[in-house]
Amino acid sequence: MFTSQGKPVEGNDPMQPWAVLAFDHRERAFAAVRATGMTHDEIRLSKQLILEAYTLAVDRGLGQVQPGLLVDEEFGAPIAREAAARGHVVSMPVERASEAVFTFEYGSDYQQHLLEFRPTFAKALVHYRTTDTDQTKQTQLTRLRELSDFLAEQSIAFMLELIVGQTSGTSGPDGAVPTVDVDELCRSMAEIQHAGVQVDLWKVEGVSSQENAARVAAQAMLTDPLATCVVLGAGAPSDIVGHWLDVAAATPGFSGFAIGRSIWGEPVAAWLDGRLSREDAIEQIASTYRSCAMRYTGVRVG
Template identity: 35%
Template structure:
């Protein structure tokens, strides 16, 4: 299997589960049938917004969805039937340590939906708990090897949470940690993960404020013959201004092929629909508009960095 994915990739992620259920719906798991249906319907609403965006100019070949099996099985099947790029989350939600959602049976669940990407979210700090990191590396290598043997692309969402010591060195300020420490830790994490035999086709990474940090991320992602590996930037639930800034930085770096912006795209729309301040059509249109906005920002940023442009 050829490693990498280098075409444009504009993802609407709505695979949120534990935090989505508790923060959006204020439900306490386990859910009853009525509660489950409400969550499923809200994800269908987000998908309706995605499909509307495709009719309004978001390029079909570049657009994709990331959703979970628990609440989005019907969406995954429909999107695949339509020929959309799909990504299926395989990690257990609501845990700090990466574990498979379906344990040793993870492969059969991927095969059942045959997504473009098997996606994993991992919290990995190279200066964190060594035993925790080692356990995660073992599971991640298992997934990486499965993806390579099964012809499924592998999307790796890397989050680097600050340790207590790192946050203290940043004066207790997460913004300072993000600017001064996180970029280097992200780079170190990529090195460690690659050296452990973990080979994503796409790295889904937290936003960077400096062009040079983005370039360094791509250099590491593509080192050692990994020339076709792509990077996309995630939104991390940030406000519109921050998302725009991260998209603009990423768009200017060759090797960043797109983005995955979720909560900033759909949260207000779903909240408004649940509060009955938005109709379903209005909520879907708002989601579609957000996705169009992110595509516009990214493509404008990419265009402005082409040779010969102002």
């Protein structure tokens, strides 16, 4: 994969898709996987456990995909440093969690924080729809353009997690498979592109049909032929995530996945509740992550 400036992403073979294990969730989103919530210490310990599971899966081999992890600075700074020191591809978020309008986590200091870690990708999660108010859209577009310009100057790739919402999609044996609102997604992508925001990797909600996935990929490449898409998990159950992975894998212009809670949510909660040993929780997370990675290349595991 290459950045929008035509520079190769460090450590990446452009012919291989990404398998990103995402655990950059901050307090509310991370703790929500457990009915009783979590303390800050439990969140930090859980993220260390996820790192160990990630490392185990990578050591076992992920086939023809390239591993990576997405972790936050607030609870995962030591993890980001440790993973980078081991040569793993590290991505980090820049958005303040749980904000309706995209806001930088560290305000005007976000650039210094990024330069301290220099992740392969800087990720911004944005809730954006073309039906939002003009003021809201302009605020978000201005901030995204600022971020985009800075990242281009620093040769840090830009991952944009664009959330527009889902609807019912293709019918399957177990009922309708949810899909992103493809019309709205493509329109929102177009507005962001028109504002001069340069995105290297669009992290998008799952698409239930290859035809619609192709529309999303084509929109991503409209202003940058090197841009690609990865599918996120949205905390969905394994059968739904599996369908989204199959669609993405079959669609040119998609280059892997960045999935989190669907992989580690239940094992982390079970470990904290005493229903799983630490070793078994690590094993479950590693196995599920590895299965997703192998499935993306057409290999079913377990």
